[in-house]
Amino acid sequence: VDEFKQVIKIDPNNAIAYQWLGEAYLKLGQNQNAMEAYEQAIKLEPYNPISHNGLAITYLTLGQYQKAIEEFKQTIKLEPHNANAHFGLGMTYLFMGDKSSALEEYNILKNIDEVLANALFGRIYP
Structure with missing residues (x-):
C-alpha cells in the first residue's frame, strides 16, 4: 500500500497506481479504501476493464449488488x-x-x- 501511495504522491494522475492500490486494499479487507482507489483509477482512465472489475468485486464484497452488476457489465462491455x-x-x-x-x-x-x-x-x- 505504501509503495502505491508513494507513486501516487509523485504522479497523482497515475491510474494504474490507483488500480493497484485498490487491489492491495481489497486483499487487506479495506473495502472502503479499495472502492475509493478504484473509483479514482476509473476517473483517470475510464476504459480500463481491470479497474471496473476490481470496483465490481469491491461492491460485491460490500453487498452493493446493483452497483456490482453495473461495474461487471461495464467490464464486459470493455472486454x-x-x-x-x-x-x-x-x-x-x-x-x-x-x-x-x-x-x-x-x-x-x-x-x-x-x-x-x-x-x-x-x-x-x-
Missing part, C-alpha cells in the same frame, strides 16, 4: 471475453436470488472458461 467478470456477474445474480440471470452468465462463460463455468454451475445447482 467481452473477460471470464472473471462473467463469473462475478453470475455470482452477483445468485446472491440476489436471480438463478435465471446467473444461468445466462453460465451459458456465456462455458464458451470462455470451462473451469469458471463449472464453478458457477456448481453454485447455481449445488
Whole structure:
C-alpha cells in the first residue's frame, strides 16, 4: 500500500497506481479504501476493464449488488471475453436470488472458461 501511495504522491494522475492500490486494499479487507482507489483509477482512465472489475468485486464484497452488476457489465462491455467478470456477474445474480440471470452468465462463460463455468454451475445447482 505504501509503495502505491508513494507513486501516487509523485504522479497523482497515475491510474494504474490507483488500480493497484485498490487491489492491495481489497486483499487487506479495506473495502472502503479499495472502492475509493478504484473509483479514482476509473476517473483517470475510464476504459480500463481491470479497474471496473476490481470496483465490481469491491461492491460485491460490500453487498452493493446493483452497483456490482453495473461495474461487471461495464467490464464486459470493455472486454467481452473477460471470464472473471462473467463469473462475478453470475455470482452477483445468485446472491440476489436471480438463478435465471446467473444461468445466462453460465451459458456465456462455458464458451470462455470451462473451469469458471463449472464453478458457477456448481453454485447455481449445488
